[in-house]
Amino acid sequence: MGCNSNSDKEKELLQKEIELLKQEKELLALRSKTKEIPQEPMDKQEGKKKINNNYLIGNNAAGKFKIGNQIPYPETADDYTLKKETQTRMTEEGPEAETVYLVKENSNDVLNIKPEYNFQTGEYTQNIGEIMVLSSLFQTFEGIGVNATIEEFIKTYPDYKIWYTYVSGMYVMETKAVNAQFILNEKDFIGKIKVNSDQIDLKKSDFKSTGKIIKIRII
Numbered sequence: 320m321g322c323n324s325n326s327d328k329e330k331e332l333l334q335k336e337i338e339l340l341k342q343e344k345e346l347l348a349l350r351s352k353t354k355e356i357p358q359e360p361m362d363k364q365e366g367k368k369k370i371n372n373n374y375l376i377g378n379n380a381a382g383k384f385k386i387g388n389q390i391p392y393p394e395t396a397d398d399y400t401l402k403k404e405t406q407t408r409m410t411e412e413g414p415e416a417e418t419v420y421l422v423k424e425n426s427n428d429v430l431n432i433k434p435e436y437n438f439q440t441g442e443y444t445q446n447i448g449e450i451m452v453l454s455s456l457f458q459t460f461e462g463i464g465v466n467a468t469i470e471e472f473i474k475t476y477p478d479y480k481i482w483y484t485y486v487s488g489m490y491v492m493e494t495k496a497v498n499a500q501f502i503l504n505e506k507d508f509i510g511k512i513k514v515n516s517d518q519i520d521l522k523k524s525d526f527k528s529t530g531k532i533i534k535i536r537i538i
Contacts, residue, residue, distance in 0.1 A: 429454040452535035500536040
């Protein structure tokens, strides 16, 4: 009976994970009805610095790492080294293990990569399904990256949106110009949330004036 119980529990957790992945994809799709707006390279924009393509955020990619491409592991990706690791994250059902590839440059953590989940086969693939940018080296064409302030983001992207979702528990800023989620520090949130839907729109005034972007998520 104990073995069957554990097996049923594992199936239940896997089904929950699949549902959460579907919800996140649906939320992103709703927010991204307008396709990413093409931008000119930085060296063609007057008064702005050129961003190294190795660190450019755009077109569903962070530098050389692009959603849907094969994860370059165990081989070394040029100047980067990748380490495969099993991490534990908390879900509504309790702790759950997941595979994460840690990307380092000069011994510094710059990206985390998660494999793509195939909903048809029910298995993870060897392709990139999610990129989490951790380093301020990576920036958009307009120079926005990790550690940029909320004010800088708003000034750069007047069409900004801020929202919260309990599905992933994240506070997010986004713009139609870049297909990515700019994640804010929850400690900078000073407003109040009434959870009446999967996604709650927020205002600039809901955050401290010093609030910053701490990660950038590409899925």
